Amino acid sequence: MTDHTFRRRTLLRASTAAALAAVLAVPATADTAEAAADAPIGFASVNALGQNGTTGGAGGRTVTATNAAEFLGYIDSKETLVIRVAGTIPISSKQGVRPNKTIIGVGASGHITGGGLDFYRSYNVIVRNIRFTDADDDAVNIGRESHHIWIDHNTFSGAADGSVDVVRGADYVTVSWNHFDHTDKTMLIGNSDGAASTDIGHLKVTVHHNFFDNSRQRHPRVRFGEPVHVFNNYFLGNALYGVASTENAGVLVEGNYFQDVPHPLHSTGGYADSGPGRAMQRDNVYVNSGPPETGGTVVEPRTYYAYTLDAASGVPVAVRAGAGVGAQWGPPA
DSSP, X not given: OOHHHHXXXXXXXXXXXXXXXXXXXXXXXXTSHHHHHTSOOSGGGSEETTEESOOTTTTSEEEEEOSHHHHHHHHTOSSOEEEEEOXXXXXXXXXXXXXXXXXXXXXXXXXXXXXXXXXXSOEEEEEESOEEEOOSSOSEEEOTTOEEXXXXXXXXXXXXXXXXXXXXXXXEEEEESOEEESOSBOEEESOOTTOHHHHTTOOOEEEESOEEESOOBOSSEXXXXXXXXXXXXXXXXXXXXXXXXXXXXXXEEESOEEESOSOSEEOTTOBTTBOBOEEEEESOEEESOOOOOOBSOOOOGGGTOOOOOOOGGGHHHHHHHHSSOOGXXXXXX
């Protein structure tokens, strides 16, 4: 990365933080932890595909949805919007989200139940501080050629299928500081062994500081994507496995804390009917957990973006304190 590119990305992150801070009603100061927390880290921050990182609805109107009709109308609008979600919004199936939106829960009240969000050739969307419960399919499906999506500080439980899936050539996604509370099929990156033609060269995803809390599997399960960067997450009691790299995916797993996870990482043996992938691990902590399965080399995420790795030993405390929905992450009522 050139110095010019690094400075440009740093300025982008600062401008994104300022825009979000205006929505959150907290001060945005350069080079502070508060500012960094309000801008994406990882692939959602990268300038690519004609997109200057992920800024969501910054610069657009701010509106508030208190019922399903209002919410569905706002997410289907072609307008750039910051959509405040106040209270419980019951929906069904997967509802499409158009580009240039920030969807953010008010305080700790924002709740979407019964259905989920669908991204089809969408881009530049932030989903933050929302509680997703009992989706009848996926809670969040980032699909066909969508890009620059940031899923941050949400809580997921009870989805019939995936909590957050990234599939069908989607790209430049960050999934950060979410609480996956006893979920089953938590996160799929690449939906099919037969999707090489659409997925190779895409599915670049950063997964950081999430709490995989007694969730069973797919944290994530990856096909074809490279690099997929899984760092500083807390894996607790994952009954089937932690991470699976398959179908020649390239996954870097670093600085995570695995506790009571019998199979932290599958790769060279493949998984289920999927062929082997590539995976590297470094600086992880394994407590009452099995050995990771690694092999091959993976493109370094630093080729695309800068990041700071926290010591894995401190991850459980930090993630328990910060992941998921909370009044501190959303705008005031």
